[in-house]
Amino acid sequence: MRFRSTRLFVGAAAxxxxxxxxxxxxxxxxxxxxxxxxxxxxxxxxxxxxGLPVDTFFEAMGMFANAMGNDCTFCHDKQAYFDKxxxxxxxxxxxxxxxxxxxxxxxxxxxxxxxTRVTCFTCHQGNEQPKRVPNLALQYGEPIDDPNxxxxxxxxxxxxxxxxxxxxxxxxxxxxIAKVTSFVGKGSYSGFDTALSDIPVEIYSxxxxxxxxxxxxxxxxxxxxxxxxxxxxxxPDTPVPLxxxxxxxxxxxxxxxxxxxxxxxxxxxxEWKVGLAILGDIDAHVVQGLIKGVPQANFYFDNAGVLVRxxxxxxxxxxxxxxxxxxxxxxxxxGVKVPFFRTVSQTYMQMKVHFKEIQANVPIPASRxxxxxxxxxxxxxxxxx
Ligand code: HEC
Ligand code: HEC
Numbered sequence: 001m002r003f004r005s006t007r008l009f010v011g012a013a014a015x016x017x018x019x020x021x022x023x024x025x026x027x028x029x030x031x032x033x034x035x036x037x038x039x040x041x042x043x044x045x046x047x048x049x050x051g052l053p054v055d056t057f058f059e060a061m062g063m064f065a066n067a068m069g070n071d072c073t074f075c076h077d078k079q080a081y082f083d084k085x086x087x088x089x090x091x092x093x094x095x096x097x098x099x100x101x102x103x104x105x106x107x108x109x110x111x112x113x114x115x116t117r118v119t120c121f122t123c124h125q126g127n128e129q130p131k132r133v134p135n136l137a138l139q140y141g142e143p144i145d146d147p148n149x150x151x152x153x154x155x156x157x158x159x160x161x162x163x164x165x166x167x168x169x170x171x172x173x174x175x176x177i178a179k180v181t182s183f184v185g186k187g188s189y190s191g192f193d194t195a196l197s198d199i200p201v202e203i204y205s206x207x208x209x210x211x212x213x214x215x216x217x218x219x220x221x222x223x224x225x226x227x228x229x230x231x232x233x234x235x236p237d238t239p240v241p242l243x244x245x246x247x248x249x250x251x252x253x254x255x256x257x258x259x260x261x262x263x264x265x266x267x268x269x270x271e272w273k274v275g276l277a278i279l280g281d282i283d284a285h286v287v288q289g290l291i292k293g294v295p296q297a298n299f300y301f302d303n304a305g306v307l308v309r310x311x312x313x314x315x316x317x318x319x320x321x322x323x324x325x326x327x328x329x330x331x332x333x334x335g336v337k338v339p340f341f342r343t344v345s346q347t348y349m350q351m352k353v354h355f356k357e358i359q360a361n362v363p364i365p366a367s368r369x370x371x372x373x374x375x376x377x378x379x380x381x382x383x384x385x
Contacts, residue, residue: 034244035244036053036054036055036243036244036245036246037053037054037240037242037243037244038050038051038052038053038054038057039051039052039053039054039056039057042054042057042239042240043057043087043088044088045088045089045090045094047098048098048101049101049317049318052316052317053244053246053247054239054240054243054244055233055243055244055245055246055247055249056246056247056248056249056314056316058239058348059249059314059316059321059346059347059348060316060317060318060321061348062321062346062347062348062349063119063120063121063316063318063319063321063347064097064120064318065347065348066121066126066347067119067120067121067123067124067125067126068120068124068126068127068128069124069125069126069127069128070128072087072348074093074128075091075093075094075096075097076089076091076094077089077091084239100120101318104116104118104119104120104318116315116316116317116318116319116320119318119319119320120318120319121319145277145278147277147278147279147284147286147300147309148298148311148322148324149277150288150295150298150313150320152273152274152275152277152286152288152298153275153276154273154274154275155274155275155276158274158285159274160266160272160273160274160287161266163274163285163287163299163301163305164265164266164287166301166305167262167301167305167306167307168262168263169305170304170305170306170337171262171306171330171336171337171338172332172335172336172337174263176334176335176336177261177262177263177336178263179334179335179361180207180261180333180334180335180336180360180361181206181207181361182204182205182206182207182360182361182362182363182364183203183204183205183260183333183338183358183359183360183362184202184203184204184205184358184359184362184364185202185203185355185357185358185359186200186201186202186203186355186356186357187200187201187203187340187353187354187355187356187357188200188201188353188354188356189201189215189216189351189352189353189354190351190352190354191349191350191351191352192349192350193217193237193349194217198354199215199216199217199218200215200216201213201214201215201216201353202214202216203353203355203358204364204368204369205257205260206364206369207260207261208228208258208261208264209226209228209254209257209258209261210226210227210228210257210369211225211226211253211256211257211260211369212224212225212226212368212369213353215235217235217236217237219236219237219376220235220236220375220376221235221375222234222235222236222237222238222375223235223372223375224253225369225370225371225372226245226253226254226256226257226369227369227370227371228257228369230244230245230250230371231244231245231249231250231253231254232244232245232371232372233245233372234372234373234374234375235375235376236375236376237375238375241374241375241376242371242372242374242375247314247315248312248313248314248315249314251296251312252312252314252323255268255297255310255312256325259307259310259325259327260338262307265299268289269289269290269291269296269297270290270291271289271290271291271293272287272288272289272290273287273288273290273295274286274287274288275288277300279300279302279308279309282300282302282303282308283303284300284301284302284308284309285300285301286298286299286300286301287299287301295313296312296313297310297311297312297313298310298311306330306337307327307339308326308327308328309324309325309326309327310324310325310327311323311324311325312325321346321347322346322347323344323345323346324343324344324345324346325342325343325344325345326342326343326345327339327341327342328340328341328342328343329341329354331358333358333359333360334359334360334361335360336360338358340354340355340356340358341353341354341355
């Protein structure tokens with residue numbers, strides 16, 4: 001995959017979800033305190049994807065890049081890497097993409113009750129030229145299953161409840177987990193934005209669900225905060241100076257914060273389904289949380305019962321967009337096993353955070369989880385117009 005341009009928004013550009021099936025406030029009380037800045041306010045040349053929170057808008061752009069199997073400048077001005085205001089410059093491919101949105105919306109409205117059943121990905125699948133001739137290798141070759149699928153094949157050999165119990169026991173047991181009320185850690189961050197080289201990162205986390213991640217970029221601190229209710233991103237790398245998380249991004253920020261003190265996750269969703277999936281050489285047990293029959297998150301457990309992946313989805317006007325969080329290298333901190341290596345993969349960025357040290361029960365001032373000051377923001381000039 002060639003998502004080079006994702007570097008523009010560093011790891012900081014978190015994603016989003018819109019409210020076709022709004023799940024905000026269902027996982028808990030997560031709902032943004034102030035209305036997030038929307039696409040047509042923040043940007044200049046938005047004629048179709050109007051009124052979307054900025055984080056959701058970037059997920060839609062990530063869907064486009066993913067569907068094309070290319071980076072942002074497949075459609076946008078090549079110089080947009082260096083001057084972000086050039087994202088607004090009209091290009092033939094942007095025009096084409098707008099036509100495609102009209103076509104897609106017509107198909108969905110006419111034949112699928114307005115549900116985003118057919119998306120850019122349905123046809124393109126990572127290819128600028130969707131195929132028209134049947135591929136015999138697909139028919140007769142090895143099937144490739146996507147372990148992140150929303151549609152689990154039902155399995156009755158295990159239950160969600162026993163999977164969570166095994167997991168909590170595998171990482172130290174509910175009693176020990178309950179004794180940890182904070183984590184503070186340091187390590188390295190790498191992403192497209194750093195050309196995959198390591199820069200320092202700090203984590204502050206407080207039970208039950210507050211979390212602040214600070215990436216020390218060359219141009220200044222890039223900060224992501226979830227304060228228990230609201231989420232923000234601010235830094236030199238964010239698409240606007242302060243991104244207020246909304247919809248599915250806010251829900252995911254909450255879930256990520258909960259992962260440090262995971263006991264309540266087993267009751268975070270009203271319904272669960274289970275299934276199996278192959279993750280590399282792991283036959284993973286998958287537990288899926290649902291709300292009103294709609295899948296919200298897949299949790300993947302390895303043979304030892306440890307959580308190795310979480311997949312969540314956000315809903316945008318151009319379809320459902322996944323985020324994958326991989327958890328590796330569990331080590332003991334204060335009697336509890338904590339993953340020291342996390343990879344977050346989204347359609348428009350991927351970040352890896354490798355902690356070198358994490359300490360438990362270190363006091364953290366409340367100000368660590370306050371709304372961050374607006375950063376310089378990548379597209380500030382546009383945002384101010
Ligand atoms: C398939 C083509 C395509 C790809 C790939 C694409 N975009 Fe876009 N982009 C568009 C279109 C079309 C619009 C205008 C949307 C509208 O009119 O509602 C747009 C608008 C934007 C804008 C608003 C610019 C302004 O000031 O008005 C930004 C910022 C942006 N895209 C960023 C990105 C980023 C970042 C990526 C890569 C993750 C990306 N785009 C990938 C087609 C694309
Ligand atoms: C129903 C199938 C279908 C859907 C849905 C679809 N496309 Fe396409 N798209 C095509 C086909 C077919 C072409 C023509 C490819 C060719 O020239 O061979 C195309 C071409 C394009 C091109 C021009 C590529 C180039 O080579 O310059 C862009 C850009 C594009 N699509 C973007 C999108 C975006 C963005 C979406 C989602 C909003 C989307 N498409 C949804 C079928 C689809």
